[in-house]
Amino acid sequence: VKRILVLGLVMFFLCSLCLRAEAKVIKLSYANFPPASTFPCVQMERFKQEVEKRTNGQVIIQTYPGGTLLGAKNMFRGVIAGQADIGCLVMSYQPGVFPLTTVCELPLGFKSAKVASMVLWEIFQKYHPKEFARVKVLTVFTSAPSNLMSKKPIKSLKDLKGVPIRAAGAAGKIVEILGGAPIALPMSETPEAIQKGVAKGLLTSFEVLKDLNFAAYLPYGTITNFQVYPFAVVMNKDKWNSLPERIKKVFNELGKEQALWTGRYMDNHIQEALGYAKKKYGFKLFTLPQQDMDLAREKLKILIDNWKKRAETKGLPAEKILQDVYKFKAKYEQ
Ligand code: 3IO
Secondary structure, three states: OHHHHHHHHHHHHHHHHHHHHHHOOEEEEEEOOOOOOOHHHHHHHHHHHHHHHHOOOOEEEEEEOOOOOOOOOOHHHHHHHOOOOEEEEEHHHOOOOOOOHHHHHOOOOOOOHHHHHHHHHHHHHHHOOHHHOOEEEEEEEEOOOOEEEEOOOOOOHHHHOOOEEEOOOHHHHHHHHOOOEEEOOOHHHHHHHHHOOOOOEEEEOOOHHHHOOHHHOOOEEEEOOOOOOEEEEEEEHHHHHHOOHHHHHHHHHHHHHHHHHHHHHHHHHHHHHHHHHHHHHOOEEEEOOHHHHHHHHHHHHHHHHHHHHHHHHOOOOHHHHHHHHHHHHHHHHO
């Protein structure tokens, strides 16, 4: 009898310990707009795994790819309102909302997602952009430099004239300046536009040839390396403030590492996607003639001037920010 009593007591304590641990599990929702196969969602799953591992399961993240919780255009507002705890947004989808950090979507000659992601990270650390004051920024990253994918070959700027090309934010301006007809849709609405033939091309990083199977519709590519699309992963501020310090520490330590991981994943994945597109669909790559590249660079300078003017009207030290971008870029390119 005594033994049974002791055993019962031990079990009671074990159970109550378990229950208490259970009660302390923090569940967070993480919203993303594009399909699960795409790089923003691949990095989301990696982020989830790292957080769960590093908090010993104290934090559980439920992921919602494909716009099932929040869409591309209401991501920022949705997280601020608390509809999702965490959300992944593209700054280019909401022109005017991010006057400082869109410095990183200017055609500044980034050659990799890794370098551009690190530069974006450093700019956040140095300037604490006011436009993100209402959320906690968990990590940032960018796509790889944008290239053209099209139904018909684009071998010169002349071939681009009047062609409807899906491109958002600064990328849309680039298409416009170079004589194309930009269609400003987020990536989540792009498959339909391509399949219906509303858009006859796309200006973004090449990995979507595989991840969204665009190679089936767009068998031609043109290397331009114009700009990158900057992303931010943000958390609802009240939710952030409610987290225990040791959990906050896990997130804070993960931010830069996650940016680097995503940049690297993107750069490697581009090569894989190009191989897939070539093998499966005979995807063909072109480069623009040097004189067209020079002309494009000359024409696109106005975007940098325009960004500076807009940033200055917002009271930002535009020239200093731009010089820092160049400085960080040189640092990480080494
Ligand atoms: C992108 C966005 C969602 C899924 C895959 C992607 N590859 C590149 C981007 C960049 C972007 O935001 C865009 O609209 O081209």
